[in-house]
Ligand SMILES: Nc1ncnc2c1ncn2[C@@H]1O[C@H](COP(=O)(O)OP(=O)(O)OP(=O)(O)O)[C@@H](O)[C@H]1O
């Protein structure tokens with residue numbers, strides 16, 4: 001029987017770069033953009049001579065890339081011969097090794113038989129992960145969310161052309177992406193589906209603390225596979241949100257993984273993965289969600305995205321070359337991040353304690369530009385709410401200012417001029433609370449947080465400036481097991497998320 005798992009894409013609204021170093025935090029929102037992995041046996045019957053096989057077959061299909069790859073996987077070392085999609089390949093090898101590392105002999109025998117049936121893996125990413133501006137233009141459609149919603153779910157992906165290169169930070173990724181973290185969501189979905197298929201975890205039947213423990217196993221394997229595939233140990237907020245959903249994240253100590261990179265060369269994979277599962281994973285997760293009546297909106301300026309690793313490299317180089325100034329910038333950024341988080345938490349608290357006042361202030365402010373917000377407050381509580389809204393705006397302006405300075409000092413376009421203009425215009429629209437470049441910044445989609453229903457007008461304003469409002473919304477749900485193939489499911493992300501009238 002097929003096992004289908006899905007994991008969400010993310011938007012890092014605070015903590016870009018800083019979250020790479022403990023104890024700085026990052027606020028990461030997960031979205032309704034999901035990546036799906038469908039696992040089933042490749043052969044219904046065991047081949048008569050299969051008991052003697054030391055290899056099994058694996059088929060990886062990515063319909064959106066029109067790619068089908070056949071692999072041979074060693075049943076001794078779990079090594080895959082062929083390298084086409086490192087994220088999926090590491091996910092498979094480490095999930096198989098995790099099963100061998102946790103199973104007793106009887107279960108290992110069952111697993112061996114299951115593997116001899118071969119593995120048939122299909123991966124699908126929601127349209128929201130990819131840029132479809134070229135395809136929309138080619139079809140002669142206007143650059144609007146409605147046009148985006150008219151594309152069939154899991155539409156083919158556009159590849160960025162190779163010559164589109166203009167120095168560090170302008171270098172474009174392989175596929176035209178929006179920046180929602182397809183690699184982390186893909187790795188997590190594949191790991192979760194495989195661990196469930198093998199019986200290492202059972203994500204659909206536990207709840208509470210037991211469910212958390214199962215998620216922790218998925219997290220360790222997905223995070224390790226993602227680091228190995230990327231060839232670096234990033235902060236891991238993207239894998240963490242793919243597993244657990246929206247939260248406030250503080251990274252794990254990099255040694256948890258970096259010390260394994262050598263071990264992998266001389267220790268059997270099963271032992272290495274057994275060891276990594278036992279390690280003390282010290283990442284922190286705290287509950288965080290946007291205050292009520294606020295919406296996350298993403299706008300794609302149509303420049304094909306940015307490649308993050310080269311931008312991180314440039315910032316690290318700058319930190320080494322100018323420790324004093326970089327430390328100062330980071331301190332100011334960290335303070336502004338903390339302020340934004342505190343103001344949003346305060347707004348959530350005010351909403352809980354004074355719902356009537358809160359909702360009426362938010363609705364009034366949603367219809368006005370921020371200069372007019374003070375006029376919407378008539379007594380102490382509403383004043384407190386408006387002050388918190390304005391405090392959040394000040395904090396994001398501070399964050400943006402220091403991110404720009406960091407980009408200039410490191411010689412990379414963290415908030416390039418074209419994005420600055422877009423973000424300033426966005427923040428001047430009625431009802432817009434925040435706007436910024438998520439994560440590492442660059443030319444990926446920008447984010448905005450809007451009050452009440454003002455997102456509809458913002459989407460229209462973006463369209464008139466050739467910025468495509470994506471259909472993505474915040475969705476706090478982490479990795480999960482699905483009941484049906486999303487291609488046969490009527491309620492697909494593209495269709496269900498049409499919310500612009
Ligand atoms: N549908 C898909 N099928 C197969 N491979 C995919 C698919 N979608 C994305 N990928 C692969 O995933 C990788 C994406 O990794 P990359 O780090 O460039 O983007 P990302 O994780 O989306 O980054 P960001 O966090 O900036 O959004 C690429 O190697 C790409 O080929």
Ligand SMILES: C[C@@](O)(CCOP(=O)(O)O)CC(=O)O
Pocket residue numbers: 012015016017018019020179234235236237308312438439440441
């Ligand atoms: C720069 C960094 O802090 C964020 C990168 O985020 P994104 O992939 O641009 O969403 C790197 C990291 O956290 O691993």
